Amino acid sequence: MSKEKASVEVSKESKSGSQVELKQGQKRKRVEVAKKGDGKSIKFDEPNASRVDEADVKTEAPSRRSGSPSQRQSSKPLSNPGRKDNKSSGRNGKLANTKHQQSIPPHLLRKRDELLPKRKALPIWLKVDEIKASLKKNNVLVLTGETGSGKSTQVPQFLLNEKWCTRCIAITQPRRVAAISLARRVAEEMGSYMGSQSPMAKVGYSVRFDNATGPNTKIKFLTEGMLLQEMLRDPVMSQYSAVVVDEVHERSVNVDLILGFLKNLVAGVEQSGKKRDQPLKVVIMSATADVEALVDFFDDSGASEKTLSASNDDADMKDALEQAVTSRVSKCFVEGRQFPVEMIHLPSPTQDWVESALKLIFQIHYKEPLPGDILVFLTGQDTIEGLEKLVNDYAEGMDNEVPKRIFEPTPVRTRKVILATNIAETSVTVPGVRYVIDCGKSKTKQFRSRLGLESLLVKPISKSAAIQRKGRAGREAPGQCYRLYTESGYAEMEERTTPEILRCDLSQAILTMKARGVNDVLNFPFLDRPPRDALEKALLHLLHLQALTETGTISEIGLKIAKFPLTPTLGRVLVEAAKPERDCLLDVIDIISALSVENVFLNLVTEERKEEASEARRELYRREGDHMTLLVTVQRYAEEQSDRKAWCIRHFVSHRAMQNVMNVRKQLRQQCQQLKLLAPGEEQDMKAPSEERTKNVLACMLRGFVANTARLMPDGSYKTLNGNQLVAIHPGSVLFGKKVEAIVFNEFVFTGKAWARGVSAVQLDWVSEVIDSIL
DNA sequence: GAGCACTGC
Incomplete structure (x- = not known):
């Protein structure tokens, strides 16, 4: 064989x-x-x-050339849309007579018509009337469907022409690639341009670093994190008629927050003093059949449709019928297409x-x-x-x-x-x-x-x-x-x-709630409520960061931190760096950008390559620790004008990671300008950092990471100042194997042993200074 | 003395 x-x-x-x-x-x-x-x-x-x-569509890698509209077009010529083709598609009814149709190139329409029979063969099409009727009757629909049912691409299109749908439809996705490729697919199916290609595009997407939406976008795919950011600015989501939450079964922290916010919004709970002028339609889409939990979550009255079918007894039946009238949540199940x-x-x-x-x-x-x-x-x-x-x-x-x-x-x-x-x-x-x-x-x-x-x-x-x-x-x-x-x-x-949400640090989630006007986080509608001590721990952490006031309301600092795409701790470091007495914001942005992406330094396997790498990186390494090393690395990379890729190869640095660093850096600089933490046009000192600059940078780090400090013990080990926990410097750190008076570190990871990652050397009295300033 | 699942703003 x-x-x-x-x-x-x-x-x-x-x-x-x-x-x-x-x-x-x-x-x-x-x-x-x-x-x-x-x-x-x-x-x-x-x-x-x-x-x-569909599932393939969701995981296609997006084109790297998404920036330029002309590059995003199909290879067919776009000029001369051609009246003849428009006429020939007149059989498609009223659409063909709209202004938009006039200038849509024929190949898009051809593609649309070609895809239609395939769409109609998807299992979800058997439910199109049911879905429309459900949302006419109720504001919430829980739709369960296995992979291959076509729900992610078809449901938004089903809703598009409903009477109540006067504004945009949002569809959330846990991952960027999914948002982008689903948008592409739906645009094709609708014979529409995509995002920013044309002002008449009806389909778009919004993910970090890449917003492809236009003034006429009616269907918008976005990542969960992106929707949460939008909700900070507009808590009642006034630009949307409907929100479709996809892949709920994955239960990311973000999806749990979105569900809680949506529940309040649907129930008419005021959001920061604002109310919607029309009801918001919500579709919850999940792969697993855990329908009842989702239905119950959205239906306080306990009047979900299940009551009707579950009751045998006459009295129960009467009750159930009465309740069913007031039921606020519909449900629908779609078969998948799986061998x-x-x-x-x-x-x-x-x-x-x-x-x-x-x-x-x-x-x-x-x-x-x-x-x-x-x-x-x-x-x-x-x-x-x-x-x-x-x-x-x-x-x-x-x-x-x-x-x-x-x-x-x-x-x-x-x-x-x-x-x-x-x-x-x-x-x-x-x-x-x-x-x-x-x-x-x-x-x-x-x-x-x-x-x-x-x-x-x-x-x-x-x-x-x-x-x-x-x-x-x-x-x-x-x-x-x-x-x-x-x-x-x-x-x-x-x-x-x-x-x-039951196994992570909740401080970022809680700060997001507070920034969106949810003050009583202990009573936030969680689909799964985290243990009280985890919530309290996070609240205390936010208080230490001065993101919350003594009474638990969000502070000015907290509002700023919530706007950054960072953990509250790193956000606090950023805010600290903007203080006049610290004056090192640009340096700290560089460091935080590098901390926000995957490892900048490539991980070498063989002993030989490791030595080669440490030799090549010697000009980047700083004995003060990982933070200053990252600063120097980002600065040298940014200075390199001729061939950044070659520079990365020479220094055993990941080029892809550095490109991400530069994206984050740009975004953080912009956001700092918007928050008036940074003056436009402020220039960075690219010289090797002085002792004073280093001290300022590390003082900012300490402000966020006071809890992550450790001191050297007489036996050469390190123990945390807060809790006396034994901790070792991670092998990936430039300080690995070094003995310094005290350290501050970003992460505390346990893999067989407690490791400190992202480590810098500090003096004990710097730590005391910070502690004194907080107390 | 020797290590790094997966997303996302």
Whole structure:
């Protein structure tokens, strides 16, 4: 059977998530999953062409050239829209007679007409009347539908021409790529321009660093974070007639906040003294069938439709009927479009799932027909690299057995193996996958509010995550899912993944609420209420930052901090830097920008490369610590005018990370100007920072991170000043292995040991100064 | 003495 050559290709650096090439009129050619070594694709064959459906649309990488309207156009000529074509599309009724239609180029209309039959075949189209009627009757609709139902693209289009829909429709997405590619798809389906291409564009999107909306945008896809930012400026969302909240089952902190705000808004609770002049229609879309919790959440009266069907008894029925009249929430279920996936569990538990995965990969490769790629879910870089090496070794041995095949001129039929973390669960869709191997674990972050410490631990996944992973095998054809655990192991898993809001630091969430006028956060409508001590801990932290006043209302400082795309702590550092006595705002913006993106310094594997790198970076490293090192790095990069990419390669710095740094830096500078923290045109001193400048910068850091300070003990270890907790300088820090009087650090991470990341050396009396100024 | 799941503003 081993007649195929198994070539192995590993892609290490790619843009976040997937790389997709789509040519007009053609199907997807090739996808690689890789992000800083989180995912590797090992190719055993030519990737399959696959159909492009909604879930694929959601994970397409956006074009990097989204800036220029002309570049975003299709390759067809745009000039001379052509009266003839307009006439020929007159069969489409009134649309064709509108002014907009006159100038829409024919190829857009052709594409629209071509897509219409495909749209109508989507399962959601069976529910179009029901959805419209529900929203006529009620302001809230809970819509559950599995993947492939078409809900994300179709629902906004269903609502567009409803009588009540006089303004814009917002559709939120947890991820940027999803917002962008869904908008593209819907624009195509509507025969409309996209975003800022043309003032008549009816579809647009809004994500950080990229706003593609126009004056006539009626359907707007945006990230959850973006909607929250908009809600700060306009709490009643007056520009929208409807808000569609998609992917609610993922339960990000942001979606939980949005749901709470929407609940208040629908219930008519005043928002900062403002009220809407017309009702807001809300559609909650979720993949899992946890409808009742969502319906109950939005329906205080307890008069949801379920009461009607649940009651048998006559008296109950009468009650239920009465309540149903006043029911405020509709619900709707849509079938998905998913091929069957055969489940295979292990007969007995395994300790070494890397080895089990290896065996299964080759068992599938030998036994199962082609085509059909294999997606393997692992926990992290270490296990991925371990398995990659094993597969490579084994595949090499196989080559030796079938040497002749290598030189055959015919295209080799092979199989692709993708090794991934849970990035492939939601963020990236890999076409061609028919086999899934699921290790049943993932690394999850747990915030321990008592210690203010985050832990990253390998934990069993939930049943819903396991089902999600399994589903990845049935996107294009019937598939198989091999679970590296037993059936009883599955039965023991939690039903669903604990919502993020129950396991994270709440200070940013609470500051967002306070800034939006929710003063009583303990009584905020949470879909899942965080424990009281976690809420109190966050409130106390905000008080220490002076973001809240003694009475718990938001302060001037707090209002400023809430506007920044930063944690409250980093926001506080920024505000501190703008004080005249500190006068180091531009420097601090550079540092914070670098702290806001993925690691700027590339992680080298071999000892040799590590030494090479530290030699090359010597001109950037500062003995004061990571913060000043980042400042120098950003400044040198910004100064480099000729070839920034080459500069990065020379210094073993990630070019992609630095591009992000520059985006964040620009945004923060703009926001600081708007808040009058920064004078327009203020220039930065690019000289190597003096001792005084360094002291000012670190004093700002200390203002935000007082709780994250530690002092050197006589035995050479560090213990936190607040809590006497043992902490070690992280190996990634420039201060790793160094002994200084005291340190301030950004992050406290537990992975087998408590580590301090983002570390600078400070003097103990600087720390006392800050503590005194707060008390 | 030796490490980094995933999003997002």
